[in-house]
Amino acid sequence: MENIRVLLVDAQAIYRQGLRSVISQEPDIEIVGESGDGLEALDLVEHLQPDVVVADVRLPGLEGLELARKVRMATRSIAFILLSGAGDDEEMLFQAIRAGAAAFFSKDAAPSELLRAIRRAAAGEYLINETVLTRPKVASRVLREFRELNLVEKEIEPLLMPLSNREVEILDYIARGNSNKEIARALKISDQTVKNHITSILRKLAVNDRTQAVVFAVRHGLIQID
Secondary structure, three states, rough: OOOOEEEEEEHHHHHHHHHHHHOOOOOEEEEEEEOOHHHHHHHHHHHOOOOOOEOOOOEEEEEEHHHHHHHHHOOOOOEEEEEEOOOOOOHHHHHHHHOOOOEEEEEEOOOOHHHHHHHHHHHHOOHHHHHHHHHHHHHHHHHHHHHHHHOOOOOEEEEOOOHHHHHHHHHHEEEEEEEOHHHHHHHHHOOHHHHHHHHHHHHHOOOOOOHHHHHHHHHHOOOOOO
């Protein structure tokens, strides 16, 4: 199995050095390049074709959000993990979603968390979906954009297996930013029962994660977001 190829992009050389030190210890991850400038990084992405780009949102030349947008417009095969030194700001999180980032972290995130994110992003997962639906304001804003801009390129075939009333109810709670524990408490059921329902929902809708399930449900009128 080939190593995961990573490009590091951060204006702070000392921060890049810290990331390099952590990542270089992993046998399955390889740093193929580094840059402290967004425009230079854009060229490096084209020439190096990394699997994952780990970039600060604030860069000279070309900011990280715009770098992610440009690369993601050109190819979907390169995943972006965006980092923010300003903390987990909701506006920045929303912009990271719009840029097509696979994950968004504060720069004080634990190294183990970032390494796990690199592996999952390289596998095609969108960890950012796990963050957005815990933020009701961001979740509503994302779903509103899906409706207004019609971001889904083609209509999905009608459901072959309709959701139960309980599954629709759980989807509605998810769309409003509730965690599994909060849903379980509100419905007076166990956490495991909630997880089982979510697994069933994903299978029936043929989607990969909670965000896709909610978007599907909104587009097909199963639930509504105020």
